[in-house]
Amino acid sequence: MINIKKIPLFYWRRLSQLVGLGLFFFLFVNTDYAGRDELEYAVNILFRVDPLLALCASVAAGFFIILLLPAAGTLLLTIIFGRFFCGWACPLGTLLDGCHQLVPSLGLGRERRYRALKFYLLGFLLIGAWFGLPMAGYFDPFSILVRSLALAVDPALNSLATTFFTFTYQEAPGWVNGLTEPLYDFLKATILPFHQKYYELAILSLAILLLIFFLERLERRFFCRNICPLGGLFAVTAGFSFLRGRTGSKCGKCRNCRDVCRMGAIDEERNISSLDCNLCLDCIHHCPGNKISFKFERLQKKRPVFNLSRRSFVGALALGAALPFFLKSRTMARQADPLLIRPPGALPEDDFVGRCVRCGECMKVCIGNGLQPAFLQAGVEGMFSPVLKARTGYCEYNCTLCGQVCPSGAIKKLTPEEKKKVKIGNACFDKNRCLPHAKGIPCIVCEEHCPTPDKAIKFREAVVENSRGEKVAVKQPYLVDELCVGCGICETRCPLPGASAVIVTSAGESRDPAQALPGQGYA
Amino acid sequence: MDRREFLRQVGLWSAGLSLSVPHFRICEALAMENKSSMLSYATGKDYADLVDRVLSSLGGMGKFVRPGDKVVIKPNIGWDRNPAQAANTHPQVVKTLVERALDAGAREVKVFDRSCNEQRRCYVNSGIQDAVGEIKDKRVKFFHPDDRKYVPVDIERGKAVRRLEIYRDALEADSYINVPVAKHHSLSRLTMGIKNSMGVLGGSRGAMHHDLGQKLADLATVVQPKLTVIDATRILLANGPQGGDLNDVKVLDTIVASADPVAADAYTTTLFGLKPEEIQSTVAAHAMGLGEMDLAKIRVVKA
Incomplete structure (x- = not known):
């Protein structure tokens, strides 16, 4: 014993x-x-x-x-x-x-x-x-x-495991796979993330x-x-x-x-x-x-010594009080970055950045790998706050996880029904690049993926001349602003190489009435 | 090249021993076997019973699954939608098919789909995860596709695509059973059996949309189901392939099944009030000799 x-x-x-x-x-x-x-x-x-x-x-x-x-x-x-x-x-x-x-x-x-x-x-x-x-x-x-584990370590660990077990799967003899495959399954079921994710600022974090x-x-x-x-x-x-x-x-x-x-x-x-x-x-x-x-002990015999320099401490306070006023001299004080798309349920920008504690939980939990840490697009004070980067990932229509993990309420916890009413941005088409518009090639992958029950992306049938000079009938997509929630799946899934032909911006986001779209009014 | 040689090549290729991409050319032989296309459909509220009825009128599951077979059952689990929204195959239909394949003596039954929304949400929300989970049998493998297992396949007869990445299990199955849900799709008008095979494709699937009908027919030359069971228990009439609005859903309580994938699609098209000729993939697959689309030449049996 x-x-x-x-x-x-x-x-x-x-x-x-x-x-x-x-x-x-x-x-x-x-x-x-x-x-x-x-x-x-x-x-x-x-x-x-x-x-x-x-x-x-x-x-x-x-x-x-x-x-x-x-x-x-x-x-x-x-x-x-x-x-x-x-x-x-x-x-x-x-x-x-x-x-x-x-x-x-x-x-x-x-x-x-x-x-x-x-x-x-x-x-x-x-x-x-x-x-x-x-x-x-x-x-x-x-x-x-948590930020560095979520943004860098976790994806790196998964990538390492995938590389190793892909090697054994493709190159190793059967008996080795008899050992490694169950191990891989076990790791996937326990510590490895379900998806390989990709993050901005992974190295900095x-x-x-x-x-x-x-x-x-x-x-x-x-x-x-x-x-x-x-x-x-x-x-x-x-x-x-x-x-x-x-x-x-x-x-x-x-x-x-x-x-x-x-x-x-x-x-x-x-x-x-x-x-x-x-x-x-x-x-x-x-x-x-x-x-x-x-x-x-109830009372202390000796008060602890802080060893603070009064001058330095007051200086630090003065700096903290004075610096914020310089933030007002930036252009973003007048016009926010149009690609600054915040998660659904995010408070108005000033409140949001004030309450966001940069913990990275929302980016870790985002199953669409849509949320990314901001670098300077939200200002020096907004670094590591979550931004939707719709080309790498999107906001899953039925998912409300980011609001559930946010510890400070910077992202409000929404029910699925509430979430579907929140507009975080608005898609717009680049007709110079969109295949049915620019080349007469059928596509509308964006329309297929658009998740609103009444699709925000619709199409018009049009007969256009393609690059070979032939007249072809194609379906050309267009957006209905009132229906678009800004989830960004259209931008993620656009099959064009490089930049997407449909891009989401923060225009019309419901948290900021000043961003209202024409016809949207101040609802 | 016969099937065995093909499988050997797939094995070698994925073991990194061979650089040449496997070919697949047994489809002509298979197409020849279907001299007259037979199709069975059944209507009723008990979906498990519907499956049993169409199967027995086609000669029973034993005709498609032999004892010891490796079986793949490929439903549509593409979207984060619930069964009532008609975007995915009905869980009861999938479950019953898996059970019948087990009854027929399958060595293993694999069920999977490469979904469009987040995979886990689709598996859960479709109800298929719970339904298949109720079957307590170790031969059932319900899993998310593994990125390592897509193998590039030359589409020898392809007119619009020459090469596609296809999931290995789908290629290696002794019996591949296609279980799509019939629904609206803006580009292809409808999505049924031939379109459902996109769920075994790897890589970026968006490019399939540029000439979708022909590319799907090209894919159908290599992914050949022994049996197609089309779920039309409820069909989505608009805003497909995802739906989401119950007003777009029509309950038909119908299941269509055939060994001929083209015939299955052709007949199901009529449930939407459309003609088989209006669906490009049906027309293209028929033109390539993959099955019958002329309703007059299909023997339709009500089970």
């Missing part, structure tokens, strides 16, 4: 980390269609317990977003336990800990120069969210992690994540200590926390605790700073004198 009390405390922490990571990957893999219109799991829960995103999205929205209420629970627990989340639950933190052996750090980890960065960043992001520069998702650890791992070279948990604005928010809260680590005041000279501390939370006098300590509990195990303990 194992005596539970004898299991070192840090084993419990490791167990918690592993369970958390397992749960994270389980929810990630299940961020996909599973045979029902409604998702079975709250796959976005990680983003909904994130108080940084909750604060920033709520500040941008101007009211507290109820969907993000679980984040309040995380903050309450932080008041009790300190930065436990960083040490016990954060999937990015767990991955960084797991890669510690692969990316050994060069520094001793006592560098305190950058510690205040995360507080400046936190202030900047909060002020920016208020004034209209919503960038929390650029730095939030979960957004970075990956590079941001890799950079965080690379920074481990400087010191352990460099990102968590110095940059992570969520960690910053936890640190501010942990300043008032009840559970605190105490070291012996009269211990010897060993400094083991300082050397093992992954957060650099222990100073020369061996005080454990509650701003940095993530309760990994390694120090307890390494203290030869068993002098370290964690206890609940």
Whole structure:
């Protein structure tokens, strides 16, 4: 029998980390269609317990977003336990800990120069969210992690598996296939995505994540200590926390605790700073004198030191408040990019970008591979927000998944009936390229795929002269604006090589009355 | 080249051992066998019973599936639509056919389609996934097509296409049973059996639309069903091939079956009040000797 009390405390922490990571990957893999219109799991829960995103999205929205209420629970627990989340639950933190052996750090980890960065960043992001520069998702650890997994790692993994198993299928002898084919089936049924997907900014998203791992070279948990604005928010809260680590005041000279501390939370006098300590509990195990303990205390003897430069902090706030006004000098303040097609249920543009936390969940779940991360078409503040790129993929008519996974309500959750009434854009034909119009060649693949029960793409019979000078009867497609929902399947399926002859733009989108089409009026 | 040689070539090609693309030229021989085309149809509310009736009047499933056969049953599961919307083959029809093939002693029965909407949604919404899932028999394989298994095939007799990528299982089947739903289609006017074979094509299928009738007939020279069962239990009269509006659906409670794919399409066309000559793929397939389209020469039996 194992005596539970004898299991070192840090084993419990490791167990918690592993369970958390397992749960994270389980929810990630299940961020996909599973045979029902409604998702079975709250796959976005990680983003909904994130108080940084909750604060920033709520500040941008101007009211507290109820969907993000679980984040309040995380903050309450932080008041009790300190930065436990960083040490016990954060999937990015767990991955960084797991890669510690692969990316050994060069520094001793006592560098305190950058510690205040995360507080400046936190202030900047909060002020920016208020004034209209919503960038929390650029730095939030979960957004970075899920985005890069969804946009880069997952498709790459699938491509790797497909390449390998195609090779074995085509080249290997039968007995090998007897082993590899069941394995491939198993992987497809479990971790591999159903579709091979393609994403813009895949490499950039990956590079941001890799950079965080690379920074481990400087010191352990460099990102968590110095940059992570969520960690910053936890640190501010942990300043008032009840559970605190105490070291012996009269211990010897060993400094083991300082050397093992992954957060650099222990100073020369061996005080454990509650701003940095993530309760990994390694120090307890390494203290030869068993002098370290964690206890609940009502009042603190010593206030934690933030080490903030008032000038820099005010500077960060001023920057966050001033920058947004420069955004108004861009052309897009007057005329949005006509190809900026937002998912069905997306709020009006300013609200949408304000509340979008750039988590990538909607792009991961999009079964048509239509949603892509924006680069600069939505401005510097809109990077990684979802845009429909109708040539690569389309919005599936009966699907409502993106609204279900959006953690902040930037994309409203719609019923299938509500969704079918939402117009996200409008198709238009390039008659110079469309085959029945330009060449007298029969086609109307767009009409075949148009999903509205009364088809938005209709056709007229016409006798035209083809390029050989023959008179031929063809069906020429045209669009009925009132029926088109902007799903983009026509553009995706247009069989012309290169650019499509039918292109969807945001004209007429129902979320913006100013975009109304002629005849549509201000309904 | 006979069937066995063809299969050997397909095997070699997909094993990467041969660079030459397999040919297929047994269709003339098959066409010769159909001296007089017989067609059976039945009407009624019990769709499983309809299937049984048309099968027995054609001589029973045993005529098309022999014990130990590898069978492919190819329904239309093209669209993310429910059974009432008449865009996909009725699940009960598919299920009954699978069961009869099993009863006839098939070694395996594969059911699949390459859909146009998202595959999983189509399989679920069509009701076919649930219906086939109810059959608890390991010989039934209901799956999504695997991109690795499309093989390029030279269409020797093709007039409009010379080469197509075709799903390997469809080529290798001992018995290929085509189970389309009959419905409206803007370009081809109707989609029935011959059009349904597009579901075994790989690659970009949009190019088929440029001269669709002839290209479908060309495809029919290599994808030759032993049996065509056309689901006209409810037919879509407009806004096809997807539909979505129940006002466009007409309930006929009818199933048509024939070993002659052209005859099956020709007869079903009349259910829409159209003449067989109005459907280009029927005309083209008939011209290529793939079957009979003259209703006077088809022996129609009400089962």
